[in-house]
Amino acid sequence: MRQNLLRSESKLLRYPIRELVEIGKNLESLGNFTMIWENIGDPVAAGESIPSWMKAILRDAIEEDKTYGYTDSRGDVEARQYVLDNFSDDKVCTIDDILFFNGLGEAINKILNKLPKEARVLVPSPTYPSHATAEAMHASCDYISYQLDPENNWEPDLEEIENHVHYNEQIVAILVINPNNPTGSVLKRETLEKIVAIAKKYDCFLIFDEIYHHMVFPDVENTLLYEIIGDTPGISMKGISKDVPWPGSRCGWIEIYNAEKDDHFNDYIKVILLTKMLEVCSTSLPQKVLPKIYGHPEFDVLLAKRIAKYLQRAEEASAFFENISQVRLVQPKGVFYLVIELLDLPYATLESKNKKIRLALNELEKEDIYQDFQFSYELMGAEGICVVPLSGFGSELTGFRMTMLEESDTQFTETLMGIARAIEGYYR
Numbered sequence: 001m002r003q004n005l006l007r008s009e010s011k012l013l014r015y016p017i018r019e020l021v022e023i024g025k026n027l028e029s030l031g032n033f034t035m036i037w038e039n040i041g042d043p044v045a046a047g048e049s050i051p052s053w054m055k056a057i058l059r060d061a062i063e064e065d066k067t068y069g070y071t072d073s074r075g076d077v078e079a080r081q082y083v084l085d086n087f088s089d090d091k092v093c094t095i096d097d098i099l100f101f102n103g104l105g106e107a108i109n110k111i112l113n114k115l116p117k118e119a120r121v122l123v124p125s126p127t128y129p130s131h132a133t134a135e136a137m138h139a140s141c142d143y144i145s146y147q148l149d150p151e152n153n154w155e156p157d158l159e160e161i162e163n164h165v166h167y168n169e170q171i172v173a174i175l176v177i178n179p180n181n182p183t184g185s186v187l188k189r190e191t192l193e194k195i196v197a198i199a200k201k202y203d204c205f206l207i208f209d210e211i212y213h214h215m216v217f218p219d220v221e222n223t224l225l226y227e228i229i230g231d232t233p234g235i236s237m238k239g240i241s242k243d244v245p246w247p248g249s250r251c252g253w254i255e256i257y258n259a260e261k262d263d264h265f266n267d268y269i270k271v272i273l274l275t276k277m278l279e280v281c282s283t284s285l286p287q288k289v290l291p292k293i294y295g296h297p298e299f300d301v302l303l304a305k306r307i308a309k310y311l312q313r314a315e316e317a318s319a320f321f322e323n324i325s326q327v328r329l330v331q332p333k334g335v336f337y338l339v340i341e342l343l344d345l346p347y348a349t350l351e352s353k354n355k356k357i358r359l360a361l362n363e364l365e366k367e368d369i370y371q372d373f374q375f376s377y378e379l380m381g382a383e384g385i386c387v388v389p390l391s392g393f394g395s396e397l398t399g400f401r402m403t404m405l406e407e408s409d410t411q412f413t414e415t416l417m418g419i420a421r422a423i424e425g426y427y428r
């Protein structure tokens with residue numbers, strides 16, 4: 001090419017959750033075994049079945065001609081009305097403040113990309129990598145983060161948040177992921193209220209990724225942004241990938257709160273809407289069926305059953321790892337992930353399934369990688385289990401995230417045993 005085709009920030013483009021798949025697939029072929037994929041938060045890929053009532057709703061929609069047309073640029077009117085009535089609040093939001101995207105991933109990228117380079121969003125660490133990467137890409141330098149503390153149930157240090165915002169005038173927004181991926185934590189209402197107060201004090205807006213708002217264990221109180229935002233501008237992000245669960249629908253939305261309260265924020269929101277108009281709209285089918293799926297009497301039954309399974313898996317894993325001294329595990333309060341912190345993690349190797357795998361791992365580990373990436377590679381090569389290193393979530397802590405999605409009880413226990421064997425061998 002007559003010119004370099006890369007922008008300077010392209011080196012910041014990372015998505016470890018999927019990058020690992022390519023490596024894992026290669027190891028699978030070298031060892032002729034089937035990998036246990038514990039890396040991706042896709043309930044369907046993990047074997048959860050789609051109930052027949054949901055399939056019937058889709059079949060009916062396919063028979064209707066209007067399913068095949070465009071929707072409004074903001075999204076299907078009935079879907080937006082449903083969202084407003086059921087997941088939002090008309091005190092801070094109207095039907096025109098709801099905007100559908102092709103998955104929340106698209107919304108995350110659009111929202112961060114439309115900010116000027118020098119306007120920064122403070123993100124949590126660990127974090128869902130799409131947020132951190134999109135923030136870094138838009139600013140063309142590393143993202144700025146606040147720490148979630150495993151010694152305090154993954155709650156943030158509010159003083160640290162305030163210090164960031166106070167001393168860095170570039171920060172225009174605070175991002176909260178609640179319930180959280182990867183930690184499975186659900187933040188205390190008091191903590192969230194204080195974050196809102198910090199945003200208000202420094203004239204910033206809030207972004208709350210609430211895609212897991214339905215995935216909370218029984219007796220855990222989950223506070224949504226609309227309940228506490230008052231008159232501060234903010235954005236709530238939700239979608240149907242996790243709770244319905246239909247990740248392949250690529251359907252998520254944002255609810256914009258109090259846009260009219262700040263001219264700068266209002267102008268920025270208009271740009272996001274215009275960008276969506278340029279693309280016409282998001283995919284119609286999932287929006288058309290959304291009210292019927294969430295409104296179906298069996299939806300809550302299915303959700304409760306799934307949540308009970310995740311809770312049972314979380315309890316089993318906590319009990320399983322309790323006596324391994326190198327592991328720190330905070331019992332999750334929701335979602336379907338588990339973070340296993342590996343304390344003082346060394347660089348080490350495990351006995352691989354065969355020599356070809358060993359050679360492939362040696363090649364990967366020649367590069368300058370974090371300890372927990374090396375552990376994850378070794379775990380794949382020795383036990384055939386793929387997990388995501390904690391450093392892949394922008395954390396300075398070492399460890400990994402696994403899921404609690406596995407359908408088979410026996411397989412889940414075997415996976416835990418394989419991981420425990422690997423941990424023991426790795427530290428030896």
Ligand SMILES: Cc1ncc(COP(=O)(O)O)c(C=O)c1O
Binds near residue numbers: 041103240241252
């Ligand atoms: C916290 C969080 N936000 C956003 C997303 C992206 O969701 P979608 O499938 O709607 O793009 C995910 C997916 O794992 C997630 O965990």
